[in-house]
Amino acid sequence: MLHRPEPLAGRRGPEPPLDGVPDPRGYFGGFGGRFVPETLMAPLEELTRAYEQARQDPAFWEELGQLQAHYAGRPTPLYRADRLSRHAGGARIYLKREDLAHTGAHKINNALGQALLARRMGKRRLIAETGAGQHGVATATVAARFGMACTVFMGAEDMERQHLNVVRMRMLGAEVRPVTIGSATLKEATDEAIRDWVATVADSHYVIGSAVGPHPYPVMVGDFQSVIGQESRRQILAAEGRLPDWVVACVGGGSNAIGIFRGFVRDDGVGLLGVEAGGRGEAPGQHAASLSRGRLGVLHGSKSLLLQDAEGQVAPTHSISAGLDYPGVGPEHAYLKAVGRARYVTVEDERALEAFGLLARLEGILPAMESAHAIAAAVELAGRLPADAIVLVNLSGRGDKDVEHVARHLEGGRGAWTAPS
């Protein structure tokens, strides 16, 4: 079933996430803040002021709404996944189809918003980091759309895992800079993007791709992604006449989850379930479950839950999904967990792979490996709920980018494959 209400164009900006959070310094309870080199402090203050002005300017949201409707393809549909629901054997499962947004993931929501803001601020170049490549593609896309230069930092390991998105970014005119140090994944790409930004802050805007980073990024990214929750709420009310029992989303940095959670966070009867990458197991270095197994720390500009060793060195991570392979998490999630408003679980690589296959065969949808984590948890949850319960899952992106990677796993990892330069 497809449900498609009228476009968002002309609507007002997002509601604040929750009463009293974040505070003016960007703290969600004990999480958030600004931990950056001094060079970035005044530019972050400028960005905060610019965003506050934009936030209160109906013209900003009008333009963003037009772009969302006519360029990005919003609203995305809400789809009742009957065959998947039957397989789960319990609740009705609905999928919020962010995979059908332009560029194939929710990342376009944030990239459009930040690019509009960057243009208001007179910036001519966009910097981005990317793990799975979806945020890089979204940023390269909006840079092309607005005639801006674009540099995307990506771990060399991720460039191999997500070769298709590297090609897409280059076709869109972006420069993709490989990062070879450390684990050569999202963490290092973020380090490198921050380094570039420190040196180019006068004319570059750093489009952070998730609800992480120094204030105002977590709240700003959450605001731009909250369109997912606003739409889902209206759509499920129209389809079922009531709110869902559970809302499920995968969490790496956490932007798609914050986006859909924001639509329901004030509804106490709606359970919020975040799904982290359980990787190969609970041992350090084998997963990317910062909410489940991390401890308070500071990385990439904010204080949040962080995977780290006893002395504070950031721990290596692993996930089959490049987009979840990150040792930190957005402060809003850490807060939702601390106050008990959201619950967080882990799904291991193998279960995510199974869920990928399940959705492909039962519904004809190839999910992003990130989203497959959410599907796995949602199927298990739905199976334990009665038939009249409703589980809403954010299908944050499509799986085209993961096809080769998944195929290699299914073939037992055989077959050498290298990315062309």
Next chain:
Amino acid sequence: MDGPFVTWAHTEGGRRLAAAFDRAREQGRAALVGYWMGGYPDAEASEAALLALARGGCDVLEVGLPFSDPVADGPVLQQAGAVALQAGAGFRRVLDVATVVQAAVPETPVVVMGYYNLFLQMELGTVAAELARRGLAGVIVPDLPVEEAGEMRAALAAHELAWVSLAAPTSGERLALLAEAGDGFIYAISHAGVTGVRQGVAPGARELVEGLRRHTGLPVALGFGVSGPQQAAAYRFADGVVVGSAFVLRWMEAPTRRDALREVEGLARALHEALVGR
């Protein structure tokens, strides 16, 4: 504001740092602050390198704490930090290095420079007590802006340790705040960017130093990008210069450890001489 710097310092550690700048000024030169990555390439060699910096004429020593995600550092210090971590340079191990060095050159104040997460993982009061017990002068935390530093500054002050603030060419109206919060000396970042060797003189550097002097009588040392004696001489308008990556790069390029130590000491000496004539 031509009196002694030391009168502007808030703590014992701050006074030791400011006094080092006063001594340099009495000798008619800007002070030389030498940075070395603690534990690079291993603990013992990093002690030797720091002592070579002191022999070469550094007035203040900075010992870097290696961190997995050094977002304010350029490729040279990033690489040095990675090597140090590989060699097992944990927080305490590097503090041990700093302690040995401080005991060997008691007249040269030693500060530790490290990213905030490393300090946060111990209770801040415990860290401060430990640094004080080890005879160190203070800390520099490149990713802890003054707005977030309240708790750390209080912990340090309780143990008479200096919190050295950083100021950047982009700081603008924040300079007053940074100058007021700082202790010992103000670390002025010459270029918007990460640490590393650069050529030429940063265009906004003089303005930054003058801006800070309007708000404080603490010494102002320019760092980030100072590559050699010529550039150091061009920065004599500041009260001191900070050199780090250039030393580490000399070490990396030297064929043997003995050569490396000689190179590092030689560069320190050349920089020291270049700073005369302030």
